[in-house]
Amino acid sequence: MRAITYQGTGKVQVDNVDDPTIEEPGDIVLKVTSTAICGSDLHLYDGFIPEMRKGDVLGHEFMGEIVAVGSGVTKFKQGDRVLVPFNIACGQCDFCRMDAFSLCDTTNPDHEKVEPLYGQSPGGMFGYSHLFGGYAGGQAEYVRVPHADVGLVAVPESLPDEKVLFLTDIFPTGYQAVEQVGTGPGDMVAVWGAGPVGQFAIRSAFLLGAERVFALDFEEGRLDLARQAGAETINLSKEDSYERLLDLTGGKLPNRCIDAVGLEAHGASVIGNIYDKAKTAMMLETDRPNALRDAIMCCRKGGAVSIPGVYAGFVDKFPIGAAFGKGLTMRGGQTHTRAYMDRLLKRIEAGEIDPSTIISHRGTLEDGPEFYRNFRDNRSEFTKCVMTP
Structure with missing residues (x-):
């Protein structure tokens, strides 16, 4: 065959x-x-x-x-x-x-x-x-x-x-990503990555009653698809994720954040574009956690971060202090x-x-x-x- x-x-x-x-x-x-x-x-x-x-x-x-x-x-x-x-x-x-x-x-x-x-x-x-x-x-x-x-x-x-x-x-993956952190009516959901899993996370969040959904990506074609599903979009090649989310939510920030990117994330910052790529090239870390870092920093106090994006091994510069200090819940897994x-x-x-x-x-x-x-x-x-x- x-x-x-x-x-x-x-x-x-x-x-x-x-x-x-x-x-x-x-x-x-x-x-x-x-x-x-x-x-x-x-x-x-x-x-x-x-x-x-x-x-x-x-x-x-x-x-x-x-x-x-x-x-x-x-x-x-x-x-x-x-x-x-x-x-x-x-x-x-x-x-x-x-x-x-x-x-x-x-x-x-x-x-x-x-x-x-x-x-x-x-x-x-x-x-x-x-x-x-x-x-x-x-x-x-x-x-x-x-x-x-x-x-x-x-x-x-x-x-x-x-x-x-x-x-x-990918449909169950996107659905589990938003369901496993208790997404429901009134929630503001931000999804990093408007690829296939991100698209289903966006659509699933609306199916579960989310009030607003934000899609963050570098690719305008994928953001167009997210807008067709009702998401508000942030082009990371042009806008800062934290400042834009702060503005869109009236200072609240989203309370459900989804990393639908995983271990090959790109970043808009020096850390994302240079630091992680150099570290992975030298096998000083195995994964590039740029989207995960951003999701943690942009999540509202008392909120939850869900990780459907695949990670394989070890990451560096993980903001555990922010996750702890804001009392975030984190869920991941296949x-x-x-x-x-x-x-x-x-x-x-x-x-x-x-x-x-x-x-x-x-x-x-x-x-x-x-x-x-x-x-x-x-x-x-x-x-x-x-x-x-």
Whole structure:
């Protein structure tokens, strides 16, 4: 089969690789009908996530049709059209029973590689290095999906792929980001990063009743998309985040701040543009926390900061004094995707949101290498790339 494979930092290509097969009774094999490039795939592409190997199949946002079913699968059959959450969860451990699916205790066979870094290992993930299980991803014609009865969600025939594909990751990620800090009526929400996750955080904040939402980014094209969702925007290449938010909120500042950027954040300050890049280049820190620093400094006293943006290791110049002094709540973590998919699917069916509005480019797997380059280097125009194998 054809698949997009990792070839080293800044290089992916489309290769012929072995077709997947049923390996365990709970497996299915999926014929992929739609797959997308996620912002967190760029962390692999840019070499920030260790334990990537040449030839690894990429991709964790995908859906399709079941073509083979393991003997232990009871809820699905050949021919079913399904969504696949990016986390791989067993459904039986203590964390899965609490719907904390990204923390699954059993699905990461590489847990010993992560534990020295994190203390404990999260669960496995599709297409996301040999730190998280080495599972082949879904930017491919076919993919093996373990624990099918736990993760899969059936898709109503009335909904096309483009309306539901992002339930596999970025829609639940944006939703969890605002829900986990208690966003509700009357709240002022500021979202750093108007990329795909930021776009869904903006839309989810409104779904949960937020009074006002502010989007902060350097890219005017992404800010245009945020304005279409009702957000008030701040172009960080022209405006200071703190002063502008102070002005827009009448001196209050937002009480819910979302870092939807993560470890490759750019900054408008000398610290952001020079200090962090130099430190990461010399491996004196692994991540660039510019958006996180800004979110903490701009958050109202007694407020909350949510971190859906991916961080991998260690950061420098972290404003812990501000977080402590203002009494901020902080929440982060990989999304417990399966916990949100059913309820968000109902919102799509009801017409409350159309996730396909963030798609900027469509193509096939053969377009994948060019999409990766442009998604990284031309962010204003390339918001979300979807491929049909």
